[in-house]
Amino acid sequence: MLVYLIKRVNLLVTTLFLLSLMSFSLGHLFPGDSVINFTGQQSLTYEEYAQLRQDLALDESYFMQYVVYLERVFAGDFGLSFSSQSEVLRDFMRVFPASAELSFYALLVTCLIGIPLGLWAGIKRNTLVDKVIFSISAIANSIPIFWLGLLFILLFSLNLAWLPISGRLNLLYDIPYETGILLVDIALSDFDNKWPIYHDALRHLILPTLTLATLPTTLLIGMMRSNVISVMNSQYIKAARTKGLSLYQIIRRHVLRNALLPIIPQFGLLFNTLMTSTMITEIIFSWPGIGHWLLEAIYQRDYPVIQASLLLVSSFMIFINVLSDVCHTMVNPLVRKEING
Template sequence: MFIYLVKRLNLLITTLFLLSLLSFSLGHLFPGDPVINFTGQQSLTYEEYADIRQALALDDSYFMQYLVYLDRVFSGDFGLSFTSQSEVIRDFVRIFPASAELSFYALVVTMLVGLPLGLWAGVKRNSLIDKIIFSASAIANSIPIFWLGLLFILVFSLNLAWLPISGRLNLLYDIPYISGVLLIDIALSDFDNKWPIYQDALRHLILPTVTLATLPTTLLIGMMRTNVISVMDSQYIKAARTKGISLYQIVRRHVLRNALLPIIPQFGLLFNTLMTSTMITEIIFSWPGIGHWLLEAIYQRDYPVIQASLLLVSSFMILINVLADIIHTLVNPLVRKELNG
């Protein structure tokens, strides 16, 4: 087990090292002066330019420049944004909670919908309900997320006028920024009657959450269905059914637990899909998160923001994947037995 953890840690460090190399290279690959690309400072005097160039070791070898870049990364110095002229890491910390909030709600919807439907389809395999769930999942999986989001806007916002088109909250409500998570900030605000604000915030959440949760839900349904069918075909389940144990007890005591274990390492895949879809969803619904921030940076050619977002978001996704793999090993006795054996 110790050797396995060392291997996982080595994989994490190696991948992060390659990511840092790619992020460092972007500062030289972007058009323009590397001093400006790395720092984001556009209005510099000759003395300031010379000092920064010396601090970044741009006259030394690439190896020394890379070491200086790593030192800046570990100290949280990603330069200044071209557009806002504020620190990139400060903008990232301010914007990230909006993306995390939307991703969390979509993940909850994915679990609440995907797991029961996948379990139901697996238990009732080859039945009418299985065919309906599997067909609906396949159709939803084939629809591009940007087209699905626009379709939701067309139907529920423009035609029916049930839900708002974009944003997190009506502009009439001025909620002070405290944690970055809107529902928490509403609770911490000084407004007397908060229920209308909550209603408006939840109405703004429905369309982007459902849009974002669609693709991960279809993937989870397929995973859960496959695992349930595999468990139902095992010998101990067949032996339990011959003993007269009801299907409900078999599913509750044996099938559900054993079908969930193989999904844990696949959580990294679900999370990657969720993060990628989050950026697209934020653009469609003008959600002020990382995806919207990155798109604006690309339009404005804000190189420090592009460089930092690549490193930070990719590192976060890789860390979640490795943690999911380690957790699966810790909770699954069969995997531990194979490693120890």
């Protein structure tokens, strides 16, 4: 087990090293001066420019420049944003909670819909129920997320006028920024009657959450269905039926747990899909998260923000993937037995 953990950590470190190398290279590959690209400081005197160039070791070898870059990264210094002239890491931490909140709700919807439907389709294999669930899932999986988001806006916002088009909250409500998680910030606010604010916030959440949850839900349904079919065909399920256990008892005691275990290592795939879709969804619904922030940086050619986004978001995704593999190994005795020989 220790050897396995060392291999996972080694994979994580190696991948992060390659990512940092790529992010460092962008500082030289982007148009403009490397000092400005790395620091984001534009209005510099000659003395300040010379000092920064010396601090970044830009007159020395690329190896020394990379070492200095790593020191800055570990210190949390990603430079200043061209547009806001504030620290990039501070801006990232300001927009990250909004993306995390939206992703959490979408993941919750994915599990609440994907697991029961996948379980139902697997148990009712080759029946009308299975075919209907599989067909709807396949259709939903084939729809581009940006088209789906626009379709939701057209139907529920413009035609039916049930839900707001964009944003997180009506401009009438000025909620102070505390944690960046809107529902928590509403609870911490000084408003006496918070229910209208919660109602408005939830109405703003519905469309982006459903849009974001669609693709991961279809993937989870397919995974769950395949796992349930595999478990239902195993010998211990046949033995349980022979003992006279009901279908409900078989599902509760054997099928559900054993069908969920193989999904844990696939959580990384679901999370990667979720993160990619989050950025697109934020752009469609003007959600003030990482995707919206990164798109503005690309439009404005804010190179320090682009560099930091590449490194921070990719590192987070890789960490979640490695963590899901380790968690699967910890909770699955068969995998532990295989690793331990």
